[in-house]
Structure formats: C-alpha cells, structure tokens
Amino acid sequence: MTSTDTPKYIYDFSEGRKELKNLLGGKGANLGEMTNLGLNIPPGFTITTEACLLYFKDPEKIMAQIKPMVLGHLKSLEKATGKIFGDKNNPLLLSVRSGAPMSMPGMMDTILNLGLNDVSVKGIAELTKNSRFAYDSWRRFIQMFGDVCMGIGDEKFERILDKYKRAISRTAQDTDLQVKDLQKIIADYKALYEKEIGSSFPQDPFEQLFIAIEAVFKSWNNKRAITYRKISNIPNLGTAVNIQAMVFGNKGKNSATGVAFTRDPSNGDNIKFGEYLINAQGEDVVAGIRTPKKLEELSNEFPEIYKDLKQTMVKLEKHYKDMQDIEFTIENGVLYILQTRNGKRTPSAAVKIAVDMVKEGLITREEAIMSIDPNKISKLLFKSINESAVVRVLAKGINASPGAVSGIAIFDSDRAEELANSQEKEIILVRPQTKPEDVHGLYASSGVLTQFGGKTSHAAVVARGMGKPAVVGAQDVEIDEETKEFRIGETVIKEGEYITIDGTTGRVIEGKVPLEEPEIKGEFLELLEIADEIRTLGVRANADTPIDAMKALEFGAEGIGLCRTEHMFMAQERLPVVQKMIMAQTMEDRQDALDKILPMQKGDFIEIFKIMEGKPVTIRLLDPPLHEFLPELSTVLLENQELKMTNSLSKSLLGISPLDEEIKKKKKVIKLIRSLSEENPMMGLRGCRLGIIWPEINEMQVKAIFEAACELKLQGVEVIPEVMIPLVGMISELQYVKTQLLEIAEKTIKDYRVDLKYKFGTMIEIPRAALTADEIAMEAEFFSFGTNDLTQMTFGFSRDDAEGKFLPVYLNNDILERNPFETLDQDGVGKLMRMAVKLGRKTRPNLKCGVCGEHGGDPSSIKFVASIGLDYVSCSPFRIPVARITAAQAEIMKKNKEL
Incomplete structure (x- = not known):
C-alpha cells in the first residue's frame, strides 16, 4: 500500500470542524472549529475514532500504522511551539485526552504533563525559575499515568499525598506542599509504581506517549464508560485521542484553570457562570478536590483576562447556537481555551435556555424544540419541599442540580446499586466527592450529596445530566467512610438513616420531609405551547380514575387513550361485590351483583367524561382473567x-x-x-374471550358507559365515548362481541333520546390481528396498539419472567440493544404495526390508529409511531410533557426527511 492509500487517521486541529464530530469526537471537532475561529488554542492534533475501533480489532496493526503519523505531527507541534519533545532543557509537554462523539463528562481518561522525566523536570525548574511548578507537574503526571495507563488505583496515590498534607496541617491543600514535600511524594509515587507494576516508571517520553494513546483507546471500554453509554443510550462509536501542547495553570499566582458556562447550567439564567482555581491544573476543578472560586471573582484578579473570556463566551455561544461549557487555562497571564462543548444542564435550565434563545433571535422555534432531550423533560416534574414544613437544616452546600428528595444515606456506590435493586427506599449517595467510577452509584441513587466540589465538579455535572437533585461542596459535612456516617457539629447521620437534600437551595435537612408535586408554568409552559403548534401527532393519557384524568388534563392530554375498567373493580369497597359476581352459583345471583357494580362504574365514567368534556375517552372493556380478582389459592x-x-x-x-x-x-x-386458574393466563380466558364466555360483564360495562354519556349529554356536556374490545385475534370474535354490545348502546341512546356520537374499536395486541388488520377494520372504527402484549406475543417472552431472568443477560451481552418492553422493537413489533396500519386503512381509509402501551411515553418509540402514520399516542399522565415535545420533534424530523 502506498502512502496515498493509507487511511487518514490523524487530523491537525486546523483541519477539524464540527461536522467531523463522529470522526474526531466532540472535543477534537470543537478544537478544530475554535482554531479556525481564531481563538487562542494550544496547538495539537486528533487521532480519529476510526483508529480506536480498529484498535479493538487488531491493536498491533493500527499502532504500527499510526506511529509514523504521530511522529510526523509531533514535528509540526515542535515547530509551532519552539519546544522539542523529549528535550532535557526546554521539553514540549503534552496532554493526551479522550474525546467521544457524544459528551460523556468524566467517564473517560486524561493524562497531563506527558513528556516529563527525572532529567527534564530539572530543566523545566531552571527554565521557569519555578521549582515548585516543575515538581508539582511531575508529581501529577506520575499519578495520572499510573492510574490511567497502568491501572494503579488513584486512591493509592491519594493516600501518599494525604499523608504529606496532614503532616503540614489537618486542612492543608495541595498548594501548601513545598518543593521538598513534592520531591518526597515523587519518590514514594515511583516506589508505589515499581511495587505495583514490577518495573520502574518509564523515562522515555516516546514510550510514555504511545502507552498513553493505547490507554485512552482502552478507556472507551472501561467499566464506567460502558455503564454511562448504556444509561445514556450512546452508540459504540469509539473515542478520538487529542494530543495537545500543554499550557499550565499551576505555574504560580499568575496562573489558573477553570470552567465557564455561557449561561447558568442549574437554572438557565443568562449570566456568565463558572469556577476557577489559582495555581492549579484543569482536573483539580472537575475532580472537586478543592472548592473553587466563582468566575466573577476573576474580574478582580485578572480584569483583562475576564473581559477577553466573556467576549470569547459570547462568540462561542453565537457560533454554536447553544449554551457552551468552556475549559480555560491562564498561564502567566495569558488566556488559553482548551475545550468547548454544549453544556450539560438541568432539565429546567434546558427549557429556559431554549425559550430565551428563541426570544433573543439566536435560534428558531424548531431549533429550540430539537435542542431538548425529551428523556429529561419528565425530570422537570421535580418535587420541592413544602414551604410550610418545619425542617431542621443541618448544613448548606452548593445547589448543583435542582429538586428535593428524601432518602437513606448510603456512602458507597456499589452498596447504592445493590440496595436500589433490592428495595423500594429512595437512596441518597453521600461521598466526599464523586469520581467517574461512581457513575453506577449515581444512577442507582435518587440524589447525591458531596462534601467537596463545586457546580462544575463531576458529581454536579453527572447529576445534572441524569436529572437528579444534587448538593455539592457541603463542607460542614464531615464524612467518615470507614464507619459509614457523617457528622455535622454534634449531629451524626449513620448509613440507612433518612436525610433530605434540596438541590434547588443547597440545603441538607435531617430526616424525611413533606414534598410537593411540581406545576407546569413559565418557560416550560411556553415550550410546550411551541411544541403543540408544531406537532400533528395527538397525545392522550392512560387514566383509570377521575384523579388520573384530572392530572392528565393538567399536563395537556387531548383525551384518554386507555381507561382500564378493571382498575375500577379493585377499589376496597368494590372488590367484595366483584368477587360475589364471579362466585355466583346462579345467573340471578350474578346479575344481582352486576346490578350493584353498574352504578359504581357509571359514577366513575360520569366523573371522567365531565373532566374530559369534548375530548375522546377510550374505555377498554374488562381484560384480565377473572382469577386476578379472587384471593390467592x-x-x-x-x-x-x-x-x-x-x-x-x-x-x-x-x-x-x-x-x-x-x-x-x-x-x-x-x-x-x-x-x-390457567397454565398460561396471559394467553387464556381474558379480553374478548371473557366477553364471549361471560357476556353479561361486558353488557353491564357498556350499559354503564352509555348511561353515563347520555345523562351528561342531557346536561349539555359533550361526551365522546370510544369502546375498545381487547385481545381480538379474529374478525369473527369482534363481530360476535360487537353485535351484542351495539344493541345495548343503541337501546340506551334511544331510551335517553339523545344524539350521541361514539365508536367501537379494538386493541391490536395479537400478531394475528395485525396480519389480518384489513379484515378487522371491517368492524373496528379505530385501532389502538397494545404494545405491551404485542411485544410479549411477538417475541414469545413473558415480561415478568424475561425481565427477572434473562433480559438483563441479553442486554449485557448485546443480544438485545434495548429492553423491548421500554423501547419499541421497530424491526419485529414495529413491522407488524406498520403492516396493520396499511392494511387497516386500505379497508377503512379514515381509520384512527393510536398506541396505548407503555411505549406511548418513550421518545424513541413515539418518533417511530409518528413515522408510520399513527394519529396519537397515549401514555401515563406524567409522561405527557415528554410525548408533546417528542411529537413536535418527530414532525420536524419528518419535514427534514430524517424520519
């Protein structure tokens, strides 16, 4: 192969642009974009994600291919910086950082100060006249290299560091360490390295570099990165490797490092927000080891730099049309931009930013809708602490991610994950500071409390991304990880005891406190109104009681897509009557019980119809097998x-x-x-089969529905009842049941002398019904896809057994990409749905089609059903805002031919 045939695995920053994000990763693409915008970016180059994926197939081959390319780009870096890589007097030092196509904050690995060794550290000390800076950088490099590249636990290095800090004072910081301390720490670090690895720390900078490149590739498949990808549904695209000339924030009092957001990521306010540390390196800020200063204080310490930084922030936000998360370093009074990316934000901040940017003319309404992650919208419905509640505030930290939660204090991520899988109590993860390895604990917990760190620390960023309440930097909280307790003054909270955190105010409160449900208002309401103007897909609710119906209406439901009548039977005062009906020995006794149930059901229907005045209400006739209403054998x-x-x-x-x-x-x-009792009740005597064997139950229900509708009609209330016959597999079943019920409906309407529009339809939840939908549509005036049962019957899975026994194994081994009971299987179940819609509308062109399974609230599933021409989705009331936003996104994607 000639050199011209060799694939391009390395791009200089000047060659990068945001459109190459999948190839260069988010960090590499943005470094290229900023370089071409003329910002002060330390020079460097990016090894592509393609090289990373090839590394996992044949590591030796790809490393042999990229090695000469890396060396060639190093020469260009040396020319740009005037420094020589490996030189003992004025060495070029590098950062080696991962950069996935999709942001994964803190999940992968970074190595700083690469190129230092026992000789060049002296050259740096002499060149800068700053021995402390030189040895601090050398100390940091050994620690990062040992952790990231060789797998020596970071905590082992931290224990050595803490020993020397405690020798100074109980509250000593890294910055209090003197040169002699750092030299002793370095000696101990190297001894630890040799003990753990069996060889001395590598002194050859080129050896260091290629070990580091491989380590960053490998970090794509480390445990925390895999966990984060699964939680966030991030595809396996690989990571790029960014190799960049180092600039130093730890050179002394005229140097600093920080993170800046163009808007506040907690609430979305249009203020420049961020944090920084004097005499530190970038990882110190996000690691939460020291509590940083607020960005506005930079205006006092570095007024000109603060002015430049603010101008850069405005420029980047306008360029990317989104709130930016910017990493910067100040080296001896010179500002450098190290990274920009679309900033992680709380759901409430995302909504405010989107709406504000539309008002500012920065983005269009469609761009605002597309900027929202629908999965996070449900988190907007955060609980808050009742204002009248008497609470005992133990401490106050930094309000890093909004919402309030009461839960038991747990001090270990593994324990949090274990408890989350085995009990129903809410968990609050309590840590000195979280690290990327804690991602599974954060995911398992309902909130997080840390002793150290700021709003840009790992805990804050990840909690915001997950939409979970977080209080960080609560320095009055003294955590003892060994005894699993924390102390605030005289108060001791042990593991398993309840605390409450308020991520909106930063309060840490003793015990459980009353929490209030949220409301839809302000910018959230405005965004939903924009979504409603754009979308064409209807959004209804699954609601079984008047309370459910009221909540659905509050959240913007356009009707009820599924009212499960059996839930009305389960009320404590009704169940005995239902059981009496089932156990009746004569038809007379059974009818007597049904006559008592009828007014109960009718009363519920009246309330629901009233609440949903003028909106369709789809009522599913009794579906589950009768034994479910009886006691356990x-x-x-x-x-x-x-x-x-x-x-x-x-x-x-x-x-x-x-x-x-x-x-x-x-x-x-x-x-x-x-x-x-049945061997397989899911496929036994239930649904329409029950209506055929025990017709009097369906007859009573239809009579209750139409009496309720007719009485309200006489009162001037507009009612739109839709009767849904479940579990139909054959046209003959539907004809048989519908004929019985139509007669009752017509007779009731005639008796009340009203004009009432209504529909009879069916659920498509048996594969045979989908395959013969053209026949079914001869009788059904609407289809509602019951995707829960349709998924079970198409896969041949029993949901309860599958999720408890083998689905986790399927997901962990990539046999299934996603749980088909949470996200619709488009290839199998979706194909049946597409076929059913097409066949049904061939028979009945105006056939209304919807979906009423749990998939009706899942964003990915909503986009799919919009693409196959369904008229509406129906989901639980709390998922309605998610569905409204997603339906608007689906409409935009259809217009852009992306769906």
Missing part, C-alpha cells in the same frame, strides 16, 4: 385449614361444629379458584 387453602382445625377443636371440647357452613363456602371458593 394458597391463602384460601390456609384459611380453610385453620377453619378445620378450629372446628375440630370445638367438636372435641364442646361437642359442636360451628364452622361447618363456613368450611363448605370456603371449599366452593377453592373449587372456583382452581377452575379459573
């Missing part, structure tokens, strides 16, 4: 055994058997439960 058998024992004892002591009749009744119940 094991419970009844035990009760019968106890009755027999009591009866026997009474007979032996008193000569009477007072419980004979009770035992006879109990035996009848046992016989009935056994007769109704």
Whole structure:
C-alpha cells in the first residue's frame, strides 16, 4: 500500500470542524472549529475514532500504522511551539485526552504533563525559575499515568499525598506542599509504581506517549464508560485521542484553570457562570478536590483576562447556537481555551435556555424544540419541599442540580446499586466527592450529596445530566467512610438513616420531609405551547380514575387513550361485590351483583367524561382473567385449614361444629379458584374471550358507559365515548362481541333520546390481528396498539419472567440493544404495526390508529409511531410533557426527511 492509500487517521486541529464530530469526537471537532475561529488554542492534533475501533480489532496493526503519523505531527507541534519533545532543557509537554462523539463528562481518561522525566523536570525548574511548578507537574503526571495507563488505583496515590498534607496541617491543600514535600511524594509515587507494576516508571517520553494513546483507546471500554453509554443510550462509536501542547495553570499566582458556562447550567439564567482555581491544573476543578472560586471573582484578579473570556463566551455561544461549557487555562497571564462543548444542564435550565434563545433571535422555534432531550423533560416534574414544613437544616452546600428528595444515606456506590435493586427506599449517595467510577452509584441513587466540589465538579455535572437533585461542596459535612456516617457539629447521620437534600437551595435537612408535586408554568409552559403548534401527532393519557384524568388534563392530554375498567373493580369497597359476581352459583345471583357494580362504574365514567368534556375517552372493556380478582389459592387453602382445625377443636371440647357452613363456602371458593386458574393466563380466558364466555360483564360495562354519556349529554356536556374490545385475534370474535354490545348502546341512546356520537374499536395486541388488520377494520372504527402484549406475543417472552431472568443477560451481552418492553422493537413489533396500519386503512381509509402501551411515553418509540402514520399516542399522565415535545420533534424530523 502506498502512502496515498493509507487511511487518514490523524487530523491537525486546523483541519477539524464540527461536522467531523463522529470522526474526531466532540472535543477534537470543537478544537478544530475554535482554531479556525481564531481563538487562542494550544496547538495539537486528533487521532480519529476510526483508529480506536480498529484498535479493538487488531491493536498491533493500527499502532504500527499510526506511529509514523504521530511522529510526523509531533514535528509540526515542535515547530509551532519552539519546544522539542523529549528535550532535557526546554521539553514540549503534552496532554493526551479522550474525546467521544457524544459528551460523556468524566467517564473517560486524561493524562497531563506527558513528556516529563527525572532529567527534564530539572530543566523545566531552571527554565521557569519555578521549582515548585516543575515538581508539582511531575508529581501529577506520575499519578495520572499510573492510574490511567497502568491501572494503579488513584486512591493509592491519594493516600501518599494525604499523608504529606496532614503532616503540614489537618486542612492543608495541595498548594501548601513545598518543593521538598513534592520531591518526597515523587519518590514514594515511583516506589508505589515499581511495587505495583514490577518495573520502574518509564523515562522515555516516546514510550510514555504511545502507552498513553493505547490507554485512552482502552478507556472507551472501561467499566464506567460502558455503564454511562448504556444509561445514556450512546452508540459504540469509539473515542478520538487529542494530543495537545500543554499550557499550565499551576505555574504560580499568575496562573489558573477553570470552567465557564455561557449561561447558568442549574437554572438557565443568562449570566456568565463558572469556577476557577489559582495555581492549579484543569482536573483539580472537575475532580472537586478543592472548592473553587466563582468566575466573577476573576474580574478582580485578572480584569483583562475576564473581559477577553466573556467576549470569547459570547462568540462561542453565537457560533454554536447553544449554551457552551468552556475549559480555560491562564498561564502567566495569558488566556488559553482548551475545550468547548454544549453544556450539560438541568432539565429546567434546558427549557429556559431554549425559550430565551428563541426570544433573543439566536435560534428558531424548531431549533429550540430539537435542542431538548425529551428523556429529561419528565425530570422537570421535580418535587420541592413544602414551604410550610418545619425542617431542621443541618448544613448548606452548593445547589448543583435542582429538586428535593428524601432518602437513606448510603456512602458507597456499589452498596447504592445493590440496595436500589433490592428495595423500594429512595437512596441518597453521600461521598466526599464523586469520581467517574461512581457513575453506577449515581444512577442507582435518587440524589447525591458531596462534601467537596463545586457546580462544575463531576458529581454536579453527572447529576445534572441524569436529572437528579444534587448538593455539592457541603463542607460542614464531615464524612467518615470507614464507619459509614457523617457528622455535622454534634449531629451524626449513620448509613440507612433518612436525610433530605434540596438541590434547588443547597440545603441538607435531617430526616424525611413533606414534598410537593411540581406545576407546569413559565418557560416550560411556553415550550410546550411551541411544541403543540408544531406537532400533528395527538397525545392522550392512560387514566383509570377521575384523579388520573384530572392530572392528565393538567399536563395537556387531548383525551384518554386507555381507561382500564378493571382498575375500577379493585377499589376496597368494590372488590367484595366483584368477587360475589364471579362466585355466583346462579345467573340471578350474578346479575344481582352486576346490578350493584353498574352504578359504581357509571359514577366513575360520569366523573371522567365531565373532566374530559369534548375530548375522546377510550374505555377498554374488562381484560384480565377473572382469577386476578379472587384471593390467592394458597391463602384460601390456609384459611380453610385453620377453619378445620378450629372446628375440630370445638367438636372435641364442646361437642359442636360451628364452622361447618363456613368450611363448605370456603371449599366452593377453592373449587372456583382452581377452575379459573390457567397454565398460561396471559394467553387464556381474558379480553374478548371473557366477553364471549361471560357476556353479561361486558353488557353491564357498556350499559354503564352509555348511561353515563347520555345523562351528561342531557346536561349539555359533550361526551365522546370510544369502546375498545381487547385481545381480538379474529374478525369473527369482534363481530360476535360487537353485535351484542351495539344493541345495548343503541337501546340506551334511544331510551335517553339523545344524539350521541361514539365508536367501537379494538386493541391490536395479537400478531394475528395485525396480519389480518384489513379484515378487522371491517368492524373496528379505530385501532389502538397494545404494545405491551404485542411485544410479549411477538417475541414469545413473558415480561415478568424475561425481565427477572434473562433480559438483563441479553442486554449485557448485546443480544438485545434495548429492553423491548421500554423501547419499541421497530424491526419485529414495529413491522407488524406498520403492516396493520396499511392494511387497516386500505379497508377503512379514515381509520384512527393510536398506541396505548407503555411505549406511548418513550421518545424513541413515539418518533417511530409518528413515522408510520399513527394519529396519537397515549401514555401515563406524567409522561405527557415528554410525548408533546417528542411529537413536535418527530414532525420536524419528518419535514427534514430524517424520519
């Protein structure tokens, strides 16, 4: 292969641009973009994500290919900086940093100060006349290299560091260490390295560089990165490697490092926000080791630099049309920009930023809608602390991610994950500071509290990204990880005890406190109104009670897409009557029970119809098997055994058997439960089959629906009932049931003398119904896809068994990319749906089609159903805002031919 045939695996920053994000990673593409904008960027180059993916196939081959390319680009760097890589007097030092196409803050690895060794550290000290800076940089490099490249736990280095800091004072910082301390630390670090690795620390800068490049490639598949990708649904695109000339924020009092946001990432306010540390390196800020200064203080310490930085922030936000997260370093009074990316933000900040930018003319309404992550919108419905609640505030930290949560304090990420899988209590992860390895603990927890760190620390950034409340930098909280407790003054909180954190105000509160549900208002309401103007896909709610219906209306539902009548049967005062109906020995007794149930159901329908006045209400007739309304067989058998024992004892002591009749009744119940039990109830006597075998139940329900509708119609209330017959697999089933029920509906309307529009339709949840949808549509006036059951029957999975036994294994081994019960399987289930819509509308062109399974609130699934021409989705009330935003995004994507 000639040199011209060799693929291009390395790009100079000047060759990069944002459109090459998938190839150069977000960091590399943005460094290229900023270089071409004329900003002061330390020079460097990027090894592509393509090289990373090839590394996992054949590491030796790709390293052999890129090695001469790296050396060639190093020559260009030497020319640009006037420094020589590996020189003992004026060495070029490098940062080697990962950069995935999609932002994964803190999940992957960085090495700074690469190129230092025992000789060049003296040259740097002499050149800069700053021995402390030189040895501090050398110390940091050994620690990062040992951790990232060789897998020596960072905590082992930290223990050595802490020993020397404690020798100075209990509160000593890294900056308090003197040259002699640093030299001792370096000696101890190198001894640790040799003990752990079995060889001395590499002194050859070129050896260091190629080890580091491989380490960054490997970091793409480290545990925390894989976990984060799975949580965030990030595809396996690989990571780029950015190699850049070092600039130093730890050269002394005229140097600093920091992170700046063009807007406040917590609330979205249009103010320049950020944090910085004097005499530090970039990792110090995000690691949360020291609590940084606020960005505005920079105006006092470096007024000209602050002015330049603000201008740069404005320029970058206008260029990217989004809030930017910018890393900067000041070296001896000179400002350098190291990175920019679209900033992680809380859901409330995302909404405010989007709406404000539309008002400012920076972006269009469509761009505002597309900037929102629908998965995070539900987090906007955060709880807050009741203002009238009397609370004991233990401490105040930095309000890093809004919302309030009460939960048990847990001090270890592994323990948090373990408890989250085994109990229903909310968990608050309490850590001195979180590290990237804690991502699984953060995911498992409902909130996070840290002793150290600021709003740009790892805990803050990741919690904001996950939409979880976070309080960071609560320095009055003294955490003892060994005893698993924290102390605030005289108060001690042990593991498992309740605390409350308020990420909106930064308060840490003792015990559980009353929390309030949120409201849709302000910018959130404005954004939803924009979404409603754009979308064409309808959004309805799954609501079974008047309370559900009211909540659905508050969140903007355009009707009810699924009202499950069986949930009305489960109320405590109703269940005995339902059980009496099921256990009735004669038709007369059964009808008597049904006559008592009818007014109960009718009352519910009246309330729901009133709340949803003028909006369609789709009512599903009884679906589950009857045994679900009866007690567990094991419970009844035990009760019968106890009755027999009591009866026997009474007979032996008193000569009477007072419980004979009770035992006879109990035996009848046992016989009935056994007769109704099934080997596979999901595919047994339920849905329309129940209506065929026990028609009187459906008849009672339809009578209740139409009496409620007609009575309201007489009162001037507009009602749009839609009766849905479940689990239809054959046209003959639908014809049989519909004929019975249509007669009752028409008779009721005639008796009330009203004009009432209504529809009879069916759920498409059996594959056969989808395959014969053209026939089904001859009788059905609407289709509603019951995607929960359709998924079960298409895959042949029992959801309860699958999720508990083998689905996790399938997901972990990439046999399945996503849980098909959470995100619609487009290749199988989706193909059946597409076919059913096409066939159904061939028979009935105006056939209304919707989806009412849990997938109706999943953004990916919503976009798919919009693409196949469904008219509406129906989801739980709290998912309605998600569905409204996603439906608007689907419309925009369709217009752009992206869907």
